[in-house]
Amino acid sequence: MKSWKRACVFWIVVSAVLAFLLGITVPIACSAELKLYDSMSFTDKPASVKLGCIHTQAIYQWGLYGGADNPDKDYTQPNGKYFRLKAKELEDRGEVTAWVDIESWPLGGKNRDPAWNEKYMRNKLATIRLMKDAAPGIDWQFYNWRAAGFVFWDMAHDKMTVEKWWAWHEFNNTYALPVLKAQDAIFPDCYIQKGMIKKGQWQRIMKSRILEIKRLVPDKPIYVFMCFRYTNGKEDFVDAEEMKQALALLKEWGVDGFVLWSRPWPWIQVPWTHPKVQALWKEFQEAAK
Numbered sequence: 001m002k003s004w005k006r007a008c009v010f011w012i013v014v015s016a017v018l019a020f021l022l023g024i025t026v027p028i029a030c031s032a033e034l035k036l037y038d039s040m041s042f043t044d045k046p047a048s049v050k051l052g053c054i055h056t057q058a059i060y061q062w063g064l065y066g067g068a069d070n071p072d073k074d075y076t077q078p079n080g081k082y083f084r085l086k087a088k089e090l091e092d093r094g095e096v097t098a099w100v101d102i103e104s105w106p107l108g109g110k111n112r113d114p115a116w117n118e119k120y121m122r123n124k125l126a127t128i129r130l131m132k133d134a135a136p137g138i139d140w141q142f143y144n145w146r147a148a149g150f151v152f153w154d155m156a157h158d159k160m161t162v163e164k165w166w167a168w169h170e171f172n173n174t175y176a177l178p179v180l181k182a183q184d185a186i187f188p189d190c191y192i193q194k195g196m197i198k199k200g201q202w203q204r205i206m207k208s209r210i211l212e213i214k215r216l217v218p219d220k221p222i223y224v225f226m227c228f229r230y231t232n233g234k235e236d237f238v239d240a241e242e243m244k245q246a247l248a249l250l251k252e253w254g255v256d257g258f259v260l261w262s263r264p265w266p267w268i269q270v271p272w273t274h275p276k277v278q279a280l281w282k283e284f285q286e287a288a289k
Contacts, residue, residue, distance in 0.1 A: 033288050034251065035054060036260060037257065037259040038051060039055075039058065042271060055096075055097075058101050058143065060100075060101045063082050064082060064102075065078060078123070084134045088134075098138050099141045099143045100131065186217065188224060189227075189261075190210075191225070192226075192242060193232040194232055202246065226246070227263060228261070238280065240282075258284060
């Protein structure tokens with residue numbers, strides 16, 4: 001071994017020993033990139049694979065429940081025929097991941113009625129079973145997990161005390177844990193409302209959401225839905241600097257990737273080359289490194 005190599009090894013060993021003796025934590029760079037899931041609907045957008053993303057597709061609750069051959073109107077049992085048809089369409093297109101968007105039956109229902117919540121849980125668990133049976137080759141997830149930090153609006157406007165919020169939080173988690181454990185990954189949303197980051201509200205709510213998921217199911221990866229638009233007011237494009245700040249915090253809190261969501265109506269006519277779209281896309285690319 002050349003003398004300069006021996007010197008390098010010597011000083012590396014010395015540094016490691018000193019760090020151990022002095023209690024110094026030596027930072028280790030992580031080379032793994034975060035995943036980017038593509039659920040964008042901009043016109044003339046390149047294919048997901050060309051962007052370095054994984055394409056993901058939604059199946060919405062409308063049609064998944066009810067229908068002539070499935071008269072269930074209260075979202076308890078999913079429509080197996082409809083779901084299998086949609087699942088086959090996704091498989092035929094070569095999709096490897098998809099998500100189900102169920103907006104109804106939030107936990108903590110009318111007066112926290114246990115029967116209401118049990119019906120919600122049966123719905124979710126029956127849907128998970130159907131997902132895995134209909135297309136086992138697809139990685140199925142739910143959009144959003146509403147038990148952790150779902151009181152977005154109330155907390156944002158300071159209408160709930162922290163004590164009341166956590167009581168609501170823990171009540172829902174009692175019911176939601178079986179659903180969390182049944183999924184392979186968790187897909188919460190951390191959408192940005194205009195003005196929330198400046199006030200520190202977004203940070204407070206979303207950090208609690210991510211850390212609560214990690215507490216309950218520490219072995220599950222977390223892929224966060226992020227929208228190109230603010231979800232309040234005129235729904236303008238999110239400021240690129242605010243998006244940069246939000247993505248950096250989410251990485252700090254330990255998420256595993258992002259789902260890029262542009263919302264299909266009415267912005268489906270917005271071109272991929274739009275300057276604000278490109279500015280936000282750049283921030284997602286940087287955050288994934």
